[in-house]
Amino acid sequence: MIKEFNYIRFNNANLTEQEFITCAKQDKDAAFSYLTSTYAQKIYGSCIQLLRNSEDAEDLVQEVFVSIYLSLDSFGGKSKLSTWIYAITHNKAKEFLRNKTRLKRSGTLTILDEHAEGISSHTINFNHPGVQLEDKERAAVLFEAIDSLAENQARAYRLAKIEGYSYAEIGEIMELSVSSIESLLFRANKCLREILADFYQKNKS
């Protein structure tokens, strides 16, 4: 089985959840290696989206993988691997921001679950390496607007529009049906446009 697993790993094939569990039981390190080669890039992308700071994202992605390694045995295959990993990432990001806010108390950080009203006028520490230079200002406004949405709308919007997850994957992550995700995204889009319109009116002059 390990031979088969290494063959799969080195050929970048996707393992099913059950295959992964079997392999993880036999060779934890090989299973972890499979996860790093398959998900490191995506998790790093998620960390950047959640923290919007590349240095913090570098720290967080390592914390996430330590957590994954330590809890590999607890993965029972009830959800998809990607969903399980995303849940760990999201929880770790929340914890990371909570600790950072507690330490700094600067007020310039955005707490993930915070639901603010409208776009605040304060400048945010915006350091997203995936945003092109000419888009930086607009992206900062967009992210602030997304943060102003209701928590589940913001989460669905980020996952769909920025991180590129499919509706089915978002449904699994958020434990909702695909049709619920569609309506959630419809409402998120509508609210986002209203928030942006409000921001435009306030800053027109």
Next chain:
Amino acid sequence: MTTKGTDMNKEQHWIDEVTAVSERIKTPQIPAHVLERIQAIPSSIKSKIDLVPKRTIWLVAASIAALIAVNIYVSSTTNSTSSTESSFEETYFSHLKQL
């Protein structure tokens, strides 16, 4: 009316531009040094576990075993002492009754 319409158009155009940013955001490449550190996680965790010498682990296990043994010994001794004491009391009281 026309000015209002133009303003609306400008606003909608600006909103479209802002929301379109999400389509242009690229997932940044994970830095090589971060990937290396991630790949080294299993060995670093194992080395941390290895930091506790086996001798210490055995010593702790032996201490716990000795502690349990002493406890068992003391409790059994106490039981036998108390049973001896109670039998002595019984004899004493029965002797008193006889008197």
